Amino acid sequence: xxxxxxxxxxxxxxxxxxxxxxxxxxxxxxxxxxxxxxxxxxxxxxxxxxxxxxxxxxxxxxxxxxxxxxxxxxxxxxxxxxxxxxxxxxxxxxxxxxxxxxxxxxxxxxxxxxxxxxxxxxxxxxxxxxxxxxxxxxxxxxxxxxxxxxxxxxxxxxxxxxxxxxxxxxxxxxxxxxxxxxxxxxxxxxxxxxxxxxxxxxxxxxxxxxxxxxxxxxxxxxxxxxxxxxxxxxxxxxxxxxxxxxxxxxxxxxxxxxxxxxxxxxxxxxxxxxxxxxxxxxxxxxxxxxxxxxxxxxxxxxxxxxxxxxxxxxxxxxxxxxxxxxxx
Amino acid sequence: xxxxxxxxxxxxxxxxxxxxxxxxxxxxxxxxxxxxxxxxxxxxxxxxxxxxxxxxxxxxxxxxxxxxxxxxxxxxxxxxxxxxxxxxxxxxxxxxxxxxxxxxxxxxxxxxxxxxxxxxxxxxxxxxxxxxxxxxxxxxxxxxxxxxxxxxxxxxxxxxxxxxxxxxxxxxxxxxxxxxxxxxxxxxxxxxxxxxxxxxxxxxxxxxxxxxxxxxxxxxxxxxxxxxxxxxxxxxxxxxxxxxxxxxxxxxxxxxxxxxxxxxxxxxxxxxxxxxxxxxxxxxxxxxxxxxxxxxxxxxxxxxxxxxxxxxxxxxxxxxxxxxxxxx
Numbered sequence: 051x052x053x054x055x056x057x058x059x060x061x062x063x064x065x066x067x068x069x070x071x072x073x074x075x076x077x078x079x080x081x082x083x084x085x086x087x088x089x090x091x092x093x094x095x096x097x098x099x100x101x102x103x104x105x106x107x108x109x110x111x112x113x114x115x116x117x118x119x120x121x122x123x124x125x126x127x128x129x130x131x132x133x134x135x136x137x138x139x140x141x142x143x144x145x146x147x148x149x150x151x152x153x154x155x156x157x158x159x160x161x162x163x164x165x166x167x168x169x170x171x172x173x174x175x176x177x178x179x180x181x182x183x184x185x186x187x188x189x190x191x192x193x194x195x196x197x198x199x200x201x202x203x204x205x206x207x208x209x210x211x212x213x214x215x216x217x218x219x220x221x222x223x224x225x226x227x228x229x230x231x232x233x234x235x236x237x238x239x240x241x242x243x244x245x246x247x248x249x250x251x252x253x254x255x256x257x258x259x260x261x262x263x264x265x266x267x268x269x270x271x272x273x274x275x276x277x278x279x280x281x282x283x284x285x286x287x288x289x290x291x292x293x294x295x296x297x298x299x300x301x302x303x304x305x306x307x308x309x310x311x312x313x314x315x316x317x318x319x320x321x322x323x324x325x326x327x328x329x330x331x332x333x334x335x336x337x338x339x340x341x342x343x344x345x346x347x348x349x350x351x352x353x354x355x356x357x358x359x360x361x362x363x364x365x366x367x368x369x370x371x372x373x374x375x376x377x378x
Numbered sequence: 379x380x381x382x383x384x385x386x387x388x389x390x391x392x393x394x395x396x397x398x399x400x401x402x403x404x405x406x407x408x409x410x411x412x413x414x415x416x417x418x419x420x421x422x423x424x425x426x427x428x429x430x431x432x433x434x435x436x437x438x439x440x441x442x443x444x445x446x447x448x449x450x451x452x453x454x455x456x457x458x459x460x461x462x463x464x465x466x467x468x469x470x471x472x473x474x475x476x477x478x479x480x481x482x483x484x485x486x487x488x489x490x491x492x493x494x495x496x497x498x499x500x501x502x503x504x505x506x507x508x509x510x511x512x513x514x515x516x517x518x519x520x521x522x523x524x525x526x527x528x529x530x531x532x533x534x535x536x537x538x539x540x541x542x543x544x545x546x547x548x549x550x551x552x553x554x555x556x557x558x559x560x561x562x563x564x565x566x567x568x569x570x571x572x573x574x575x576x577x578x579x580x581x582x583x584x585x586x587x588x589x590x591x592x593x594x595x596x597x598x599x600x601x602x603x604x605x606x607x608x609x610x611x612x613x614x615x616x617x618x619x620x621x622x623x624x625x626x627x628x629x630x631x632x633x634x635x636x637x638x639x640x641x642x643x644x645x646x647x648x649x650x651x652x653x654x655x656x657x658x659x660x661x662x663x664x665x666x667x668x669x670x671x672x673x674x675x676x677x678x679x680x681x682x683x684x685x686x687x688x689x690x691x692x693x694x695x696x697x698x699x700x701x702x703x704x705x706x
Contacts, residue, residue: 096639268634287637299631306596307624309615310646311424318638 051114051142051357056100056107059295060365065098066114066358073145081127083120083136083146087350089168090360090373091117091202092266092291101297105322114142114357117154119168135160137167142357144377154325155332162339169202169372170339170346171332177288177321178206179331182264184324185286185317190215192261193280195252196237197271198291200227202346202372205235206335207264209344212236216262219255221248221271223367230370234345249274259283267292269302276308285316291365347371379442379470379685384428384435387623388693393426394442394686401473409455411448411464411474415678417496418688418701419445419530420594420619429625433650442470442685445482447496463488465495470685472705482653483660490667497530497700498667498674499660505616505649506534507659510592512652513614513645518543520589521608523580524565525599526619528555530674530700533563534663535592537672540564544590547583549576549599551695558698562673577602587611595620597630604636613644619693675699 055065076082097115098108108115118140125132127150135157140146157167169175188194194211198204199220208231211218220231220240231240241251248271252260259280265272268290279285293300309316338344348371351360356375364373383393404410425443426436436443446468453460455478463485468474485495497503516522522539526532527548536559539546548559548568559568569579576599580588587608593600596618607613621628637644666672676699679688684703692701 265634268632268638272634287634290634290638293632293635296635299635301629302632303627304596304621304630305633306593306600306615306618307621307627308646309644310596310618310648313646313648313651314644315646316637316642316644318636318641318643320638320641323641 051354052111053098053108053114054111056110057095057098061095061098061361063359063362068355068358074147076124076126076147079127080147080149081122081130082124083140083148084123084378085118085120085140085144085146086135086376086378087119087165087168088140088142088354088357088375088377089117089119089172090357090364090375091173092289092361092364093173094361095365099296115139116142117168117172118142118146119157119164119172120146134158135164135167137172142354142375144354154328162336165348165350165374165376166336166339166346167332168374169348170206170344171335173321174202174372175206175335175346176324176328176331177319178203178210179335180321180324180327181286181288181319182207182210182262185315185319186262186264186284188214188216188262192216193256193258194218194262194264195221195256195260195275196264196266197221198266198289199231199237199240200235200370201266203266203288204264205231205346205371206344208235208237210236211262212238213343217256219252219260221252221267227370230347234347243271249278252278262286264288269293273302276305276312276314279308279312279314282313283315285314287316287318348374350374350376352376379682380439381426381436381442382439384438385423385426389423389426389689391687391690396683396686402475404452404454404475407455408475408477409450409458410452411468411476412451412706413446413448413468413472413474414463414704414706415447415493415496416468416470416682416685416703416705417445417447417500418685418692418703419501420617420689420692421501422689423693427624443467444470445496445500446470446474447485447492447500448474462486463492463495465500470682470703472682482656490664493676493678493702493704494664494667494674495660496702497676498534498672499663501649502530502700503534503663503674504652504656504659505647506531506538507663508649508652508655509614509616509647510535510538510590513643513647514590514592514612516542516544516590520544521584521586522546522590522592523549523584523588523603524592524594525549526594526617527559527565527568528563528698529594531594531616532592533559533674533699534672536563536565538564539590540566541671545584547580547588549580549595555698558675562675571599577606580606590614592616597621601630604633604640604642607636607640607642610641611643613642615644615646676702678702678704680704 597620
């Protein structure tokens, strides 16, 4: 799946094209991987954009950058055996030739279903765990508000916050998702932000204010929540999914007075800064899944032909659970 | 000096009135203080405003809340001797009856000029020290940008950052202040933000970006600096002096993408949260003044009649150094 046009805002199907080429043999120090589960992540929008970001833009007419789970089928790299499953930078393609530096996690012997390594044990689960613990720092008894609460990250944040003894409150875009937040993901209550005045609904759900806001959306929801933060509250900025375009940057009510008078601590989180902790975090999350302490949902499409439209569908909020593409 | 009208934006002389009443005798547990140096602080604008803030609004037709240095002239409170100098919540008035809870610092035996206890050893110096060390956390070699760099707080931040081995860069509103920043306050260079494109000037002064922004102004300067922060940079929000009115909140370019992609850590600082550290901090700063390691400037007006117009003059940036009113 090639990126053939620089997306304006949310990547659309026409920004991509399918192309077929021969599988190249792996060179010295390289490995050939057969991809199995392609990951669809909100962050791919930023990777495909032209504007400076935390990573270089994906090259035009090159394969779309993506995480995936695959299996090594031929290895010329020391220490990587043929047959090993891996999670890493495999791209939206059927086969990939990489060096070992593209591997995020080696899956020596899968102890949970393979697809989980691209979801709750992949960047989604690791983001939930590491962003909550390093920036959110929730204490027992605190109120933790989470946007995109039924999503691949938010569904795990709710469960982790609950486990810490907090009161997690979810924000999500429809009533069915709100119900799943409460029934499955540990949320004390969940708010459909499309069903009326979200500020009033948050104030009813958390009359004493919010201690930790785990925000994946930015925009107007952030504007409202900033003004309901507790003194000394923490905001984890993990995504800005609700803002359709950043060039030029849209305007909003100024925030510095809220930061000052509420003594907020507002931090940006990008999972790839924390590679040193991936392995221990994935291990801890796998343990929780095996023990039945952590549940997750996934929505698996079949066939790489679905990839070009997958981000537009993801941003439309149509998916239920972590979005993956199974190719084989 | 009574607050007789709720200020809209910056407090103006007409918002205050002078009134003369008999000095009341101190009751049981109270002390009578003769005020000497009244402090003029940007934060008084917030205290006088109607909107919720980190402290209750000053009552209309009551004395204006203010810090000051004074001398106890009659004490009915245990442990407070007549003759002691104190720094605390004495208000803009000639005499004050308080309980000991209004005292921030007891000045047992002044070792530096008495006025310094309302400036570099008062909330200004303590803010510089504690906000820089708890939120800014500058490491040697880092670039520290400071707004209102020649002011009562900024002039100390520059010297503390220099002492840590950082490169402090000052933003200030005229060339004379910029020169003083470099000559007296430890700044490597200083920018007159009124003298052209401030963003370009900052980029020239700090081509690799800003590690710590110690911000007292907010507004357009903050908008510009946010987009020149280093990855992992810290913003200390200590004031919002450049924003004339917060009701309704003015708009500006949205910030959440900068917080996210630059992994910023943005914290609000209010000095009164840190009362437990006042005494040790004032002691350390006094030591630095005595050793010639810390310099400060003050601009002392004479006579309480100047108080009603003092905040308007402060916000106009006319003062040179910490603004005090000497009454006695």
